[in-house]
Amino acid sequence: xxxxxxxxxxxxxxxxxxxxxxxxxxxxxxxxxxxxxxxxxxxxxxxxxxxxxxxxxxxxxxxxxxxxxxxxxxxxxxxxxxxxxxxxxxxxxxxxxxxxxxxxxxxxxxxxxxxxxxxxxxxxxxxxxxxxxxxxxxxxxxxxxxxxxxxxxxxxxxxxxxxxxxxxxxxxxxxxxxxxxxxxxxxxxxxxxxxxxxxxxxxxxxxx
Amino acid sequence: xxxxxxxxxxxxxxxxxxxxxxxxxxxxxxxxxxxxxxxxxxxxxxxxxxxxxxxxxxxxxxxxxxxxxxxxxxxxxxxxxxxxxxxxxxxxxxxxxxxxxxxxxxxxxxxxxxxxxxxxxxxxxxxxxxxxxxxxxxxxxxxxxxxxxxxxxxxxxxxxxxxxxxxxxxxxxxxxxxxxxxxxxxxxxxxxxxxxxxxxxxxxxxxxxxxxxxxxxxxxxxxxxxxxxxxxxxxxxxxxxxxxxxxxxxxxxxxxxxx
Numbered sequence: 001x002x003x004x005x006x007x008x009x010x011x012x013x014x015x016x017x018x019x020x021x022x023x024x025x026x027x028x029x030x031x032x033x034x035x036x037x038x039x040x041x042x043x044x045x046x047x048x049x050x051x052x053x054x055x056x057x058x059x060x061x062x063x064x065x066x067x068x069x070x071x072x073x074x075x076x077x078x079x080x081x082x083x084x085x086x087x088x089x090x091x092x093x094x095x096x097x098x099x100x101x102x103x104x105x106x107x108x109x110x111x112x113x114x115x116x117x118x119x120x121x122x123x124x125x126x127x128x129x130x131x132x133x134x135x136x137x138x139x140x141x142x143x144x145x146x147x148x149x150x151x152x153x154x155x156x157x158x159x160x161x162x163x164x165x166x167x168x169x170x171x172x173x174x175x176x177x178x179x180x181x182x183x184x185x186x187x188x189x190x191x192x193x194x195x196x197x198x199x200x201x202x203x204x205x206x207x208x
Numbered sequence: 209x210x211x212x213x214x215x216x217x218x219x220x221x222x223x224x225x226x227x228x229x230x231x232x233x234x235x236x237x238x239x240x241x242x243x244x245x246x247x248x249x250x251x252x253x254x255x256x257x258x259x260x261x262x263x264x265x266x267x268x269x270x271x272x273x274x275x276x277x278x279x280x281x282x283x284x285x286x287x288x289x290x291x292x293x294x295x296x297x298x299x300x301x302x303x304x305x306x307x308x309x310x311x312x313x314x315x316x317x318x319x320x321x322x323x324x325x326x327x328x329x330x331x332x333x334x335x336x337x338x339x340x341x342x343x344x345x346x347x348x349x350x351x352x353x354x355x356x357x358x359x360x361x362x363x364x365x366x367x368x369x370x371x372x373x374x375x376x377x378x379x380x381x382x383x384x385x386x387x388x389x390x391x392x393x394x395x396x397x398x399x400x401x402x403x404x405x406x407x408x409x410x411x412x413x414x415x416x417x418x419x420x421x422x423x424x425x426x427x428x429x430x431x432x433x434x435x436x437x438x439x440x441x442x443x444x445x446x447x448x449x450x451x452x453x454x455x456x457x458x459x460x461x462x463x464x465x466x467x
Contacts, residue, residue: 013304017279046329112210113405115331115376118430119211119253119460139211139460141284143306143331161210184306186251186282186462 001025003038007055009045015078018183022197032064040200041068045080049089049105052080053097062098069100074200075175079144082177091146100175103150112162115145120159122168128156129199130169130176133191140185147179211460212424212452213253213431214445215409216438218243220259223269241276247438248283250445251462255281256433259289271303278304288336297324301332309334309379312352315359318373325374335375339363339396340383348396355383367404377407385413392423392432401428409433417443417451424457
């Protein structure tokens with residue numbers, strides 16, 4: 001079962017539907033017990049960094065997610081859900097994130113329109129199981145004004161926009177993040193979710 | 209590189225697609241969700257639902273449609289038509305749409321743009337504008353009520369204000385070009401893009417795949433929208449993208465999908 005974390009930031013239907021289409025049992029929840037029993041956790045989110053963090057705190061989810069990470073449950077953050085995985089954010093005000101990934105989230109430094117909105121092509125930075133069903137230059141859908149600044153070893157793939165490299169998929173250990181919206185990214189998005197599903201199944205197999 | 213987006217627009221009345229749509233192989237040719245799924249399969253980059261239902265007492269039909277579309281589409285969905293209040297935004301977004309387009313109500317109450325952007329984020333606030341060249345050729349006026357009422361508001365002043373208030377995108381329809389099928393209104397688009405830095409969707413006048421390529425060649429617009437071109441199957445979205453690629457315009461392909 002995949003737990004899609006409900007912390008009151010935006011509509012969760014598309015995300016949970018996308019996982020259901022992969023044939024995965026999906027529960028939208030903020031119940032600690034369910035979350036810690038899940039095979040995989042998805043942290044979605046639209047809105048701003050400080051609001052997301054304050055909701056996670058209000059619902060006691062910071063602690064629950066940290067426990068999930070320690071238990072080696074695969075965690076995937078999407079868009080704002082990816083951003084809060086980092087140590088710090090600078091949207092609206094400086095704000096601490098979950099700190100599961102090294103780095104921070106900053107206003108895009110690009111010589112182009114903001115928000116970075118639309119379909120952009122992925123460039124691979126490393127071999128990674130999440131990329132196993134897609135190929136370089138496949139397009140995925142982005143909508144954001146802030147982006148991750150992270151060490152190269154966390155950078156799985158990126159896109160080029162306005163003269164900058166924007167991290168698209170990041171990850172370390174059992175925690176991964178996706179700046180774009182796989183649930184809105186057509187067939188390519190489905191293939192990335194399929195790869196996430198396989199990663200989850202691998203982790204469950206080894207822990208059983 | 210960011211791809212130029214090709215967006216089919218579906219006019220919907222009482223839950224059904226308006227305009228003669230004749231798609232073979234769809235379960236229900238009048239069902240907006242079936243049609244939207246077909247466009248998704250053809251690699252449309254986004255779909256717009258424009259609800260032109262005259263009465264708004266019962267918004268349950270459109271809510272159901274959005275819920276169904278959101279659960280079946282794998283591309284972004286923008287919904288517009290009759291949006292008046294922040295509650296309308298909330299209903300549309302919580303039903304599963306990704307963006308809301310607002311037209312007349314934004315002119316009447318520009319603060320709606322700001323409220324919606326503050327509450328839901330700039331990425332989901334699309335301001336739709338219908339504009340027409342003034343007879344004395346001094347610029348463009350903004351029209352509302354489906355193009356029936358001239359507000360006397362200057363287009364250039366209005367787009368600047370929209371951006372300032374937090375619009376994430378402008379959907380610009382040229383009433384001079386709309387229905388002519390002679391191509392998009394390049395001059396109007398250029399005039400708008402000179403003064404705003406948010407994405408602009410070109411609308412009105414598309415008569416063929418060549419017009420789509422032309423608007424991307426000649427202006428810096430981010431997306432182009434058409435209705436009848438696709439509904440009447442004069443061109444598929446892939447054919448439009450083939451045409452764009454001839455001119456090295458970056459477009460997204462949904463190939464090797466195994467569908």
